[in-house]
Amino acid sequence: MSKRRINNNIRTLRFFNSEMTQQQLAEKVGVTRQTIIAMEQDKYSPSLELAFRIALAFNVPLDQVFSYELEEEVK
């Protein structure tokens, strides 16, 4: 079996959006700042709905925010 991993560019996108703060993004997408922190640290994979809301907040397609990869093969 393979281990899945969802990566994101939220930190970079915040930087290119006038250094948007985690709090500002959190308020825009309707979650707590802790959830944004957890996502940036790859400790939480958001729901599809939240992923779309984040993409909309940055005004970019979903695949520019999130990417999916198979991390390793587990035997």
Place this chain on the structure above:
Amino acid sequence: MSFQEKNITVTLVNFSLILGFYLIRLLQMIQNGSFNAANVFRLWAIIIVAAIVVTIAATILTHLVSAIIQAIQTQAEPVIEDIADERDKFIDLKGTKVTYFVSSIGSFLAMLTFAFGQPPLIMFTLLVFFGVVAQIVGDIARLSFYRRGF
């Protein structure tokens, strides 16, 4: 540390104290020879009432202390982020699953003692014990999910 984490920590400490009280009272009953149905069921009631009251009081206390600390730190009107978003709800569900799992194992073990000829009082005592332990383990799991991620 988020408000949810603080709340879970306070509940965890409270339930640990309740468990300590329960075990000490049981030990005292066994030593005094007063381990009977009336006393055990009274202790049951005390534990359940304490758990409900303590949970409500802990939430209020966490709100108050968080607000006071924030007001001192920021010198402004405190804003407590006590909304639960999808991650909080997901962690809560995962913690509840752990609680139910431990509770189920505990109930099974408690009933096993009855099936193997122990008095029903032992079974009821163990049911409460595992109920409180399950809550504690569930809270530890929740805190671990907040810290470690998932």
